[in-house]
Amino acid sequence: MRILVLGGDGYLGWPTAMHFSARGNEVMVVDNYLRRNLARETRSEALVRNPNLHERASIFNAVTGKKIEVRIADCSNASELDELFLEFHPETVIHYAEQPSAPYSMIGYREAQRTLNNNLNATFNVIWSVIRYVPECHVIKLGTMGEYGTPNIDIEEGWIDxxxxxxxxxxxxPRQAGSLYHTTKVLDTDLLWFYVRLYGIRVTDLMQGPVYGLETAETGADSQLMPNFHYDDIFGTVLNRFLVQAVAGIPLTIYGKGGQVRGYLNLQDTLQCVELACRQPASKGELRILNQFTEQFSVYELAERVREAGNDIxxxxSLQHIANPRKEKEEHYYNAKxxxxxxxxxxxxxxxxxxIERMLRRVMEYRSMIDKEKVLPRVRWG
Ligand SMILES: NC(=O)c1ccc[n+]([C@@H]2O[C@H](COP(=O)([O-])OP(=O)(O)OC[C@H]3O[C@@H](n4cnc5c(N)ncnc54)[C@H](O)[C@@H]3O)[C@@H](O)[C@H]2O)c1
Known part of the structure; x- marks a missing residue:
């Protein structure tokens, strides 16, 4: 299958590209290094300096003999994206190319505007490239469980009667996001639904929970193939942050009471989910929505688990409750299908x-690279 991975330099995009290429698909990755640039601007660089996308593809080729085509392009620019669709004619496009940090989107006007413009334009352009050049192509779009917020009723998979x-x-x-970033994902879903109704494109919108982990079947071949691993307050997801805090001897910082419940999943399961969506595509004129997580935990429970596993080795x-920089319910009902x-x-x-122990041991290999000043919250909501 010809698979176009947009945002292919990202935490999820790079492992996804390797996964599909290793299994004999033709893969093209596209990225404009937005996240690397924003990470530099906000002092949120990853734990380990990752090779650039061309270097990654060369290393992958050297260890597997498989090829990943690399293009540096901006998906929020319609003509750049059109060119790639015309050149590659994808059968599946996996769209990760967005600004994914909630705290970044809440810094101020400039960051909010950048997030809004980037995310909506990228999605809008993907839709139009598909309509114009490859109307049969299956769009797999990464949404987030954060689109639903924390309603006082069970969360269904996308639809409600x-x-x-x-x-x-x-x-x-009903969706009620808790940050501007999450709101852009809600708007993405509305755009996709509109064009599915109007033009009969086929779309899978994966409402994903926070992802954790550093390893996939492909990362073992060379340590330079490791995904980007952020542990700061802006680009690091909560469990990755706790792992690094545990290794660095910093108390795990629980925002408020820590009763915020979310659905989580392992990076390896993200790959499985995307592969399943790819092999069993949505029908023409269908917006298929799937909730993509495997277990629900409160932030406090997560911290407890990391404490236990860390103390065992x-x-x-230790744990520390700190003032919650976000506006969110710290105790609430949560039951997502x-x-x-x-x-x-x-x-x-x-x-x-x-x-958890395996992840802690992996982070311990890079202990000397941890910048302790990156882990405390720097962005407050409102
Ligand atoms: N990681 C998670 O826990 C998680 C959870 C839920 C949803 N998601 C969603 O999954 C997707 C991927 O997340 P991630 O964690 O890999 O983020 P990431 O920032 O590591 O990856 C996104 C990549 O897209 C690129 N990009 C952004 N805008 C672009 C543009 N206009 N043109 C070309 N490239 C562009 C970035 O440079 C980056 O490499 C995002 O849409 C995110 O909202 C992630």
């Missing part, structure tokens, strides 16, 4: 003590 004044209809599940891990991907064949890798 509503009865009103004796009549009923099916609608997108001789680290001295996620049967769709399991029914399609997902075999979850769960967050056991062994898994």
């Amino acid at each position: 509503i009865k009103h004044n004796g009549r009923s209809d099916r609608f997108l599940f 001789g680290l001295k891990v 996620h049967a769709g991907l399991i029914e399609m064949g997902l075999k979850p890798h769960l967050l056991t003590g062994d898994v």
Whole structure:
């Protein structure tokens, strides 16, 4: 299959490109290094300096003999994206190319505007490139569980049947995002739904929870193939942050009471989910929405698990509740359905003590590179 991975230099994009290439697909990756640039601007660089995309593809080629085509281009620029679609004629496009940090989007006007313009224009351009050049192409778009917020009812997989004044209809599940970044994902979904209805394109929107982990089947061949691993308050996801804090001897920083519940998944399961979506595409004129996570935890529970696993291997891990920089409920109901991907064949890798220990040991290899000033929250909501 010809697979175009947009945002192919990212935490998820690079492992995805290697995964599909290793399995015999033709893969082209596209990135404009937005995240690397924003990380430099905000002093949020990854734990390990990753080779650039051309270098990564060369290293991958040297160890596997497989080729990944690399293009440096901006998906928010329609003509640059059109050219790539015309050249590559993808059968599947996996769209990761967005500014994914909630705290970054909440710094101020400039960062909010940059996030809004980048994310919406990228999605809008992907839709139009598909409509114009490859109308049969399956769009796999990464959304986020954060689109739903934390409603006081069960969260369905994308859709809800509503009865009103004796009549009923099916609608997108209500969304109420907690940051400007998450709001751009809500707007992305609305754009996709509009063009699915209007032009009959085929789309899978994966509502993903926070991802953790540093390893996939392909990363073992050479340490330089490791995904970008951020542990700061802006680009680091919560578990990755806790792992680094545990190794650095910094108390794990729990925002507020730590009762915020979210659905999490292992990086290896992201790859499985995207592969399942790819092999079982949405039909023409379908917006298929799948909730992509494997387990729910509160932030406090996550911190407790890291403390336990860390202490088992001789680290001295403690927890610290700090003022919550975000505006969010710290205690709330949360029950999100996620049967769709399991029914399609997902075999979850769960967050056991062994898994945490393995990740801690990997981070310990890079202990001397940890910049302790990156871990405390620098961005406050509102
Ligand atoms: N990592 C997670 O935990 C998580 C959870 C839920 C959803 N997501 C979504 O998954 C996607 C990938 O996330 P990630 O963690 O890999 O983020 P990332 O920042 O590591 O990767 C995104 C990549 O897209 C690139 N990019 C952004 N805008 C671009 C543009 N206009 N043109 C070309 N390239 C562009 C960036 O440079 C970056 O390399 C994002 O859409 C994110 O919202 C991620």
